[in-house]
Amino acid sequence: MRSAERESGLLARRTRLVFWGFALSLLVFCGRLYDLQVVSVEQWRESSQANSVKRRALPASRGLIRDASGRLLVGNRLAHDLVLDREAELDPEGVASFVESLTGEPREAILEAIRVADETQPDHVPLVLARDLSFSQVAWLEARRERAPALSVRTEVLRQYPNGSLASHVLGHVGEIDARGLLDPELAARHRMGDLVGKAGVEKEQDRWLTGERGVRRVVVDNVGREISSTVELPPRAGHDVHLTIDLAVQRAAEAALAGQRGACVVLDPRDGSVRALVSAPGYEPEAFVGGISDVRWQQLNDDPGKPLRFRAISEIYPPGSVWKPLMAAAGLMEGVRQPSDETTCLGVAHVHGRRRCWKKIGHGALDMRGSLINSCNVYYYHLGRDLGITPIERLAADIGFGRLAGIDLAGEKPGILPSDPWKRREVGERWYDGDTINVAIGQGFLSVTPLQVAQLAASIAARGDVHRPHVFSHAVDPRTGEVVDRWEGERPVRVPYDSATLDFLHEAMVATVEDGTGRRARVPGVTVAGKTGTAQPSSGDAPEDMPDEEVPDRYREHAWFMGFAPAESPELAFAVVVEHAGKHGGEVAAPVARSVIEAWARAHVTVTGQ
Amino acid sequence: MATAFAPGSSEVHDEGLRALARRWVRRVDWWLLGASLAAALLGIAFIQSAEAGADELARRTVKQAIFLLVGLGVVVACVRVPTKTWMKLAPWLWAASLVGLLAVFVLGHEAGGQRNWIRVGGLSVQPSEIAKVATVLLVARIAAAMPRPRLRFRDVLAFGFAVGIPMAIVAVQDEGTAATFAPLLAVALFASGLRWRWVVVGLLAAAVLAPVAWGQLADYQRKRFEVVVDPYVDASGVGYHPIQARIAIGSGGITGRGWGEGPQNRLGFLPERHTDYIFAVVAEEWGFAGAVVLLALFLLILRRLVETAAAAKDRGGAFLCLGALTFLGVHVVINVGMVVGLLPTVGIPLPFVSYGGSALLASFAMVGLALGVRAHGGKATTESAR
Numbered sequence A: 001m002r003s004a005e006r007e008s009g010l011l012a013r014r015t016r017l018v019f020w021g022f023a024l025s026l027l028v029f030c031g032r033l034y035d036l037q038v039v040s041v042e043q044w045r046e047s048s049q050a051n052s053v054k055r056r057a058l059p060a061s062r063g064l065i066r067d068a069s070g071r072l073l074v075g076n077r078l079a080h081d082l083v084l085d086r087e088a089e090l091d092p093e094g095v096a097s098f099v100e101s102l103t104g105e106p107r108e109a110i111l112e113a114i115r116v117a118d119e120t121q122p123d124h125v126p127l128v129l130a131r132d133l134s135f136s137q138v139a140w141l142e143a144r145r146e147r148a149p150a151l152s153v154r155t156e157v158l159r160q161y162p163n164g165s166l167a168s169h170v171l172g173h174v175g176e177i178d179a180r181g182l183l184d185p186e187l188a189a190r191h192r193m194g195d196l197v198g199k200a201g202v203e204k205e206q207d208r209w210l211t212g213e214r215g216v217r218r219v220v221v222d223n224v225g226r227e228i229s230s231t232v233e234l235p236p237r238a239g240h241d242v243h244l245t246i247d248l249a250v251q252r253a254a255e256a257a258l259a260g261q262r263g264a265c266v267v268l269d270p271r272d273g274s275v276r277a278l279v280s281a282p283g284y285e286p287e288a289f290v291g292g293i294s295d296v297r298w299q300q301l302n303d304d305p306g307k308p309l310r311f312r313a314i315s316e317i318y319p320p321g322s323v324w325k326p327l328m329a330a331a332g333l334m335e336g337v338r339q340p341s342d343e344t345t346c347l348g349v350a351h352v353h354g355r356r357r358c359w360k361k362i363g364h365g366a367l368d369m370r371g372s373l374i375n376s377c378n379v380y381y382y383h384l385g386r387d388l389g390i391t392p393i394e395r396l397a398a399d400i401g402f403g404r405l406a407g408i409d410l411a412g413e414k415p416g417i418l419p420s421d422p423w424k425r426r427e428v429g430e431r432w433y434d435g436d437t438i439n440v441a442i443g444q445g446f447l448s449v450t451p452l453q454v455a456q457l458a459a460s461i462a463a464r465g466d467v468h469r470p471h472v473f474s475h476a477v478d479p480r481t482g483e484v485v486d487r488w489e490g491e492r493p494v495r496v497p498y499d500s501a502t503l504d505f506l507h508e509a510m511v512a513t514v515e516d517g518t519g520r521r522a523r524v525p526g527v528t529v530a531g532k533t534g535t536a537q538p539s540s541g542d543a544p545e546d547m548p549d550e551e552v553p554d555r556y557r558e559h560a561w562f563m564g565f566a567p568a569e570s571p572e573l574a575f576a577v578v579v580e581h582a583g584k585h586g587g588e589v590a591a592p593v594a595r596s597v598i599e600a601w602a603r604a605h606v607t608v609t610g611q
Numbered sequence B: 001m002a003t004a005f006a007p008g009s010s011e012v013h014d015e016g017l018r019a020l021a022r023r024w025v026r027r028v029d030w031w032l033l034g035a036s037l038a039a040a041l042l043g044i045a046f047i048q049s050a051e052a053g054a055d056e057l058a059r060r061t062v063k064q065a066i067f068l069l070v071g072l073g074v075v076v077a078c079v080r081v082p083t084k085t086w087m088k089l090a091p092w093l094w095a096a097s098l099v100g101l102l103a104v105f106v107l108g109h110e111a112g113g114q115r116n117w118i119r120v121g122g123l124s125v126q127p128s129e130i131a132k133v134a135t136v137l138l139v140a141r142i143a144a145a146m147p148r149p150r151l152r153f154r155d156v157l158a159f160g161f162a163v164g165i166p167m168a169i170v171a172v173q174d175e176g177t178a179a180t181f182a183p184l185l186a187v188a189l190f191a192s193g194l195r196w197r198w199v200v201v202g203l204l205a206a207a208v209l210a211p212v213a214w215g216q217l218a219d220y221q222r223k224r225f226e227v228v229v230d231p232y233v234d235a236s237g238v239g240y241h242p243i244q245a246r247i248a249i250g251s252g253g254i255t256g257r258g259w260g261e262g263p264q265n266r267l268g269f270l271p272e273r274h275t276d277y278i279f280a281v282v283a284e285e286w287g288f289a290g291a292v293v294l295l296a297l298f299l300l301i302l303r304r305l306v307e308t309a310a311a312a313k314d315r316g317g318a319f320l321c322l323g324a325l326t327f328l329g330v331h332v333v334i335n336v337g338m339v340v341g342l343l344p345t346v347g348i349p350l351p352f353v354s355y356g357g358s359a360l361l362a363s364f365a366m367v368g369l370a371l372g373v374r375a376h377g378g379k380a381t382t383e384s385a386r
Helices: A002-039 A041-052 A092-103 A107-120 A135-143 A179-183 A185-190 A201-205 A248-257 A295-303 A321-334 A369-375 A378-388 A390-400 A421-427 A434-441 A451-462 A500-515 A591-609 B010-027 B030-051 B059-080 B083-107 B127-145 B153-171 B175-179 B182-191 B196-216 B219-229 B240-252 B278-311 B315-339 B357-375
Strands: A053-058 A072-084 A127-133 A151-160 A174-176 A196-198 A215-221 A227-234 A241-244 A263-268 A275-281 A344-346 A349-351 A355-357 A365-367 A473-477 A484-487 A530-536 A559-566 A573-579 B109-111 B114-120 B123-125
Touching: A002 A041, A002 B182, A002 B240, A002 B278, A002 B315, A041 A053, A041 B240, A053 A227, A072 A092, A072 A135, A092 A107, A092 A127, A092 A135, A092 A151, A107 A127, A127 A135, A127 A151, A135 A151, A179 A185, A196 A201, A248 A263, A248 A275, A248 A591, A263 A451, A263 A591, A321 A369, A321 A378, A321 A390, A321 A434, A321 A451, A321 A500, A321 A530, A321 A559, A344 A378, A349 A378, A355 A378, A365 A369, A369 A378, A369 A500, A378 A390, A378 A434, A390 A434, A390 A451, A451 A500, A451 A559, A451 A573, A500 A530, A500 A559, A530 A591, A559 A591, A573 A591, B010 B357, B030 B059, B030 B278, B030 B357, B059 B357, B083 B114, B083 B127, B083 B153, B083 B315, B083 B357, B123 B357, B127 B153, B127 B182, B127 B315, B127 B357, B153 B175, B153 B182, B182 B315, B240 B278, B278 B315, B278 B357, B315 B357
Parallel strands: none
Antiparallel strands: A053 A215, A072 A127, A072 A151, A174 A196, A215 A227, A241 A473, A263 A275, A263 A573, A344 A365, A349 A355, A473 A484, A530 A559, A559 A573, B109 B114, B114 B123
């Protein structure tokens, strides 16, 4: 019995020991629980919040762009983007495969995008993997949430172009901001990686007004990132609407008239420099840039021989040809070298520092200055050029604005070339020859101008000497309140020192050019149109004389010009049209474009002006 | 001296049903049974919370409830069958459980990356749970057969094989579960009279071997230990479970977030929340108060087992209760220790509370056997106590 008692004593003791071992452990755990649940409860509550409460940006819609009458030029629409939360635990291979099945984008490209983002962007910035998902794609993704919890759909506001390619160069397009853009402190202040920013045209120049302020959304998510609930913490502020001076009807008419051709048309209001139409043909579809342009499409646009991305109206330079003649006439009159009644005889050929021809092979006969403009006789101007010398020509041209930027509020303007002796020595390495002057006299030679500059020339005559800075921006409006937050402030116009008599003469002669002269096809019933035609030899030179017309390669074909203003007695429009390599006279192909423009304007304004 | 009840016993006919009922009432440790039942009901409540909250009745809730009823049946069976019968059956049950363990390799199907389940007619059975119960029984039998309270070498061998073989088989696939067998061996040796010097030697040996063992560990196993110290070392991998558990527990505060309302639970951040981490759900939703109450329930269960062991009239019965105590105690300590972040992650369920039919039944079997010891007067063998 003793051993049994001892045994049961031992067993009982040790059993109790085991029990106390467990009990002690549980006590330690209670201490631990106390530490977690009583002492540090706040910290853990915060972590619980952090798990499930996320802040997501609410995109702001970009401001709209409207024409002078408030008609919509660029609008917005909603789109759904595929966004990767790089802070979440993720498996890049899995995500890339998943996205490939969703969008068709190759896995390697996606992996590359993730890698680049990881290297250049802080983790909290989400990566946009695809834009503008279709509704069925969004549904497909939502059904397979658990497979890629780091992916989510973000609603975005995209640009919409209700008028297709109308005014594409003026309006420009938007694109995702890149690392280089973020180097600009002004852009970096209002944009984040992945934001859409204006890349060209008004979208770029007025990006400051068009960009809104993004808001903040507070969401509760579950462990796969699915949104359980969401509240708006800070509502986004939409960008301001930008109103342009462009007149939609005039723009449309000009583009239609230039359809199928390459060239440009600039229509200004000579009273204040407002641009009513700015056409560069061919244009392009800005819609292609929405959601990011594909490499293929971008390559197509760049390779297109029509060069649709070139903003011909302000960036391309051409020899002005005969539209230069009114400037010559003004110089001749103001220098006292000619009177309006002085005649020159044109026999079709002249020997003025070289053997030169008039476009009319048999010649015009005796012409006074008025006649020289109406008929656009070259010989008259050969002689006038020789008598003037380059200096007064160059001086007047410089006053009007040739050889420098007109200062339009769009990027990409070129200053053209206004040649002179110093210029030639610098650029060509030779001194100025008299023959060069003769070339310039008929708007050829080293002289190169942009269509905008020619329109400025027309405006200078129309406004009797006042040249305003051209601009497309009119004013910016807060879309919620309608309050005008910014308006184009007119600067003091440049004064070209025309004298009154010269202006009277030019007005009359240019009206006559349209009435009876080479500009006949610009006539518009009910409106007095003043104009001048031009047919410019391209700098590539002439085709061989005996080559038949159809075989002449494009680059030898002449450019067709027309410039002018209307209505002549109180001009509201000043314009310049150029048709590149038209192979025809300005009067034939360029003047009708002006007619369309003026007709479109007249339809809207005739009642206002009461004419 | 009470004898085991047998159908047709004259005592039954003599004294009538009411007496029968009274005798039963006296013989059953209601505290033990009640606490186990309470824990199981709590488990069902929180499985429901983890599955669907207050929205709809979850499938798992229903399954667990059914297993609870079966579990009570198991208790009845364990109580009614005399303990000595269980002792006699021990080796056979043990051998059968080994077959079951081996069958897992052939028939087993995967769940959660581990193959330790067999499908039997639409139900998933975990043979390792049955093996635990059988091993406890066999250990008790071996202890009962010892002539003296002194540990002989053959006893050590017997214990070693009884525990070691199932442990080795389980260890092939599930090191965590295998680890729960080891304390059984240690306690068996200790309670059988292992001399303290051997205990010290054993601890020293463990201390010496530990670094060797550490080197043998696979990377992910090592990570599990590292993560105990600082889970943020591998926040999205091995550290994820401990971090989420801690967030769940800590954010429960004193009174909790409310049943069915815990964000860690409801929003799915807490993994394994209806199985291994269910304690964290209790802590999140019923707070410090609820967690301590649950721990108190377990403590009560363990205490009652100790009392039953003390009152047992012979070695076998006492060892059976000790075995049950060890089985439940080890599971509770490892599971809760893991959930609160003081022990490395191991896939051990919380007895009575975690979702899982096999584990629930095994827990009830353990309690049932202990209840049986008390009901039959602690007589585990036909031999009287020496």
